[in-house]
Amino acid sequence: MEAKNKLRDIPVERIGPNPDNPRIYFRQEELDNLLISVKKHGIQVPISVYQDRDNYVIIDGERRWRTSKKLNLKTIPAIIQPKPSELENLLMMFNIHSLREQWDLFTIANKITKVIDLLTRNLNKVPNEIELSEYTGLNRSTIRRCKLLIELPDKYKEAIKRELEIPKSKQKLTEDFFIEMENSLKTVRRNFPQLIEDVDDVRDNLISKYRKGIIRNLVDFRQIGKLATAHKNVQYEPEKSRRALLKVFGDNHSSIVDVYNSTVGNLYTEKRFISSIENTISQIENLSDNERKDVDVIDALKRLRSLINQILDEYESI
Secondary structure, three states: OOOEEEEEEHHHHHHHOEEEEEEEEOOOOHHHHHHHHHHHHHHOOOOOEEEEEEEEEEEHHHHHHHHHOOOOOOOOEEEEEEOOOOHHHHHHHHHHHHHOOOHHHHHHHHHEEEEEHHHHHHOOOOOOOOOHHOOOOOOOOHHHHHHHOOOOOOOHHHHHHHHHHHHHOOOOOOOOHHHHHHHHHHHHHOOOOOOOOOOOHHHHHHHHHHHHHHOOOHHHHHHHHHHHHHHOOOOHHHHHHHHHHHHHHHOOOOOOHHHHHHHOOHHHHHHHHHHHHHHHHHHHOOOOOOHHHOOHHHHHHHHHHHHHHHHHHHHHHH
């Protein structure tokens, strides 16, 4: 048996991909750029492998290995590590890539359920978000985003897969699109449990509107959440919110932004403005003795007083 944790030049033909590698998409543009570099400079960073009988399985460096095969290289420098357990294998790849490069979120989501299952067996309990974060090297926000993708029906997962096969600059229905949409729909279901009869029908309408440009920006979806919580946040009538949401979800030309602006937009703007004024009042009340004597502060306060007096005079003359 060959020594472990040693650098070796291993025949490319004796190496194979890792079946547990979360990364399932290798974009041709990225491979072409790497091929140019390897052709010019060779493999500068060894891949990592473990031995499996007479062959080797990649732990880290599948793109470098693919490029070596394409260039018909006979050998590739590799660090041979001890064969890991199934759980160790997954966690090692998660931690390597979380430190060095960003995987497509969908690739992480595809494997995170397996990590959870293996950790559950290992820990004799289901890992919480904090534990999952510590084991995988993923932050808790990423884990929550993965769970949203995991819960999607298969037809939407297939749509994401198709998008991931094309260059990022040309992707339309991205992972972020589905995450923003699902977050907004969850907020609606929490506040209006009976509103959505067929959630897939709503998803399809929102996707259609996004493709047509009726929904122009991913962050527009956050206004759906504001519509759903307007009765709590800005004292908007629930029935009016319900009608506005149905308009957004319908098969029509109503955009999220237009519906939001024509219903609760001004109320939220007013709320932000009042909050800003109250924050300013609090800051003025807490001015130190030195700040109260500062010339620039006094000048700013005089300008503020003048503006307030002007507005109040106009109001009182109505």
